[in-house]
Each structure stands twice: as structure tokens, then as C-alpha cells.
Amino acid sequence: MTWVLIAGVGGLALLDSLNPATIVAITMILLTGPRRPILSAMAFVTGAALTVFTLGAVLFVSAGAAAEVVSDGIGWLRRLAFGLAAVALFVSAARRLRPRPRQPISLPVWFSPATALPLGVMMTGADLPNAFPYFIAIERLINAEVDTITGLAVVAGYAVIYCLPCLVLLLAGRVLHERIQPRLQGLFRRLTTGTSPRSVPAAIALAVLGIGVASIAATA
Secondary structure: OOHHHHHHHHHHHHHHHOOHHHHHHHHHHHHHOOOOHHHHHHHHHHHHHHHHHHHHHHHHHHHHHHHHHOOOHHHHHHHHHHHHHHHHHHHHHHHOOOOEEOOOOOOOOOOOOOOHHHHHHHHHHHHHHHOHHHHHHHHHHHHOOOOHHHHHHHHHHHHHHHOHHHHHHHHHHHHOHHHOHHHHHHHHHHHHOOEEOOOHHHHHHHHHHHHHHHHHHHHO
């Protein structure tokens, strides 16, 4: 385990943490949660972190074991991780070529502090297939032949970093309360109303990045 590897995985986790789905969910809970919004937001973040850690731990342990049995296991894991990342980037590039109306969202009618944790699990689990930094980070850990305890500790750290923006919003909502409400409402409106504009430069940048990642997958 080297500092370079730790820094790389930490950087991937920071990139992965900029996830509109979880940020919008926490903002919505703080603004419109029917009962005890702070507690509900904490439960939601806990569900998200548990999902990231559990899936990462299963992938790390099972894929590492498979790589020991299959001689070319690491190579195939690398191809899979970077292949998924390339597909996600190409899809994102295509979506930036046309304006897309943002869909209004609201909390489900069954939402409560008791159901916030499973909601965090469901939303995070549904979004993880698009989280290409996540799979690259797991691949890096396996490729570095990190021992199980260290690898699980790094996956746990990844889960914490993944939830950092949500934790910052949660802390701001708890400490600042009334002063932060207008800012949260503005953030919520920007992310859930209007139209996401077309951006050719962003699409080109994402496509170029996707080509680079795809080339890594092809030569792994």
C-alpha cells in the first residue's frame, strides 16, 4: 500500500462524491422532510455509505479471490473496470449533445426517518453502475495486491469520502438552519427545474476522455 495508491483512490472517491442524485436527495430531505429532517438525512447518508462499502467489499474480496484462481484474472478485471468507465463517459457525452428538461422530484409518500436508510440504500445502489471511478478504484486495489484488511479499510474510507458533500450539507443544515434554507432552495431549484443546456465542448471533452479510458481497457 503506497501513498500514491491512497491518493489515487481518494481522488477517485472525491470525483465520485459529486453525485447530483445523492446531493439532491439530502437537499430535498432537509427542505421538505415531513418529520425530523436532520435525523432522516443522517439515516439516508448512512444507507448510502453502507451500500458503497458493502458492494465495494464484496467486489474486492470476491474479485481478488477469483484473480488468484484465474491466471489472467487481474487483466480481465482491469478491462471490465475501464470498459464500464468508457461506456459511462460515452453515454454522458451523448447526453450533453442535446438539452434535457430536468424532472421535478419529491420524496415518496412513505418517506420517514425509519425509511430514510433503506431509501439511501436503494438510490445509491441504483446509481452505482454509473459510478465509473468506483470500479476503477476497486480495480486499482486488486491490481496492487493489497491485503484484505487494508483493502477493506480503504473501501471504508472511499465510502466516507463519497458521502462528504452530503455530510457538509447535513452539517450546514444542522448548524446554520434558517440561514442556509434559501441557499438550499436555490440549489434544489437549479438541480431539479428548467433545462440542462446542450454543451458541445463538454460532450467533446467527455468523448475524448472516454476514448482514452477505452484505449486503456483495450490494452490492459
